Amino acid sequence: MIDWFERATSDPSLVVLEGFHAVKHAHRFGAEIVAVISSHDRALRELAAEVAPDMSEVVNNALAIPSETFSSLFRHPHPTGLAAVARRPIPIHPAAMARSAPIVLLDDPRHLGNIGAAVRICAAGGASGIITVGAVDPWHPAAIRGSAGLHFALPTIQVAGLPTFDRPIIAFDPEGEDGRGFIPPDDAVLAFGSERTGLSTTTKRAADRLISFPMRPDVSSVNLAASVGIGLYMWRLNTAPSWEGLG
Template structure:
């Protein structure tokens, strides 16, 4: 089934079993693993009426491209997501909260950012097509189900997209270590897009110039920057705190 995608790991596959079992083509499981966690998982899958296939480690690795599959690999049909960023924004009845990632190319970082975005209730994650990673099986595993719930849009021109958000009266806030104003002093109750760059390199120059303002995350130790998923969590949860 060429249109099927791969999910692997207990958490990512269990989330799909809970939310959309009818979209699962089949689940390949390690025939040699029958510990309590696997038995509970198999019982859930059988209850959902999903086709189970016993496999060995080599076949599981070939399916998902990694040995870190925990003995569970599912072939699934993609779930329908919002077709466009405009669809998401037009459908909101609350102030938009968006996460923009500029230059995040590591799938583990993206997966962790999606997980944080889901937890904080962000409405979408946006990234440029030419400086980002797409949602692959590794991203889905790290995201622990959030890759299924958080709309992720890869745009051709990030600066233009940010300009279009500003036309919608969404305040675009970039993060930069040298910014004098702290993220904790910014007003995040308004419609806002939080823009974060990759660890070390930060925001690209054009992205930085397109932002309405720059804020920093206070750093009290010797390290100069945080992992982008940690920084995303700090910023998004500060927005959530302000909006409570």
């Protein structure tokens, strides 16, 4: 079973899930898990029984290995002592994403932790999908750690350039119109710029509207994932919660 973890480092069709909650979320959202290992067998059984009974079968079927072996497989071994390998979902086309909730688009993001945190807030808020534009793989293990495995809760895809959408593009930019009172439409694409350079000229030109949110004077910016949360919840807090049709 350990061979799966060695394969996953070079096989783009596989992803590594590190930690109890990452494995839990992947399991809950239908991931095809092919291998599970554990270095804290008894403690994990107790944790599953206490906080996630639906994980009991996964934990019970995990291969118990020595802590030293577990630690040797990871640069930063997760303290819960649980890890898994799952098959990466086949990417879907942006046009196939549900129109009942916004798509979130990250324009050339660079920080893997920010990508993971953005995926997590998109899963919580009920976005219909998340698209990253650029060279950074949103399924990198560091991004999956940041999302706690919630990549499996919604379509998460990478594209080389800005797709053509038949949906309104709402781009968030400091130079945009005041966003107070603005409610994004259900079928919007919510675009957020890179941590370093902001929105690309291409994305700004494609946008139907540029929206800003107020900040205290002398504060230049907020974290990318925080911006995603603000923008997505402009929609979520003004919409009746419904999770039907989401991937």
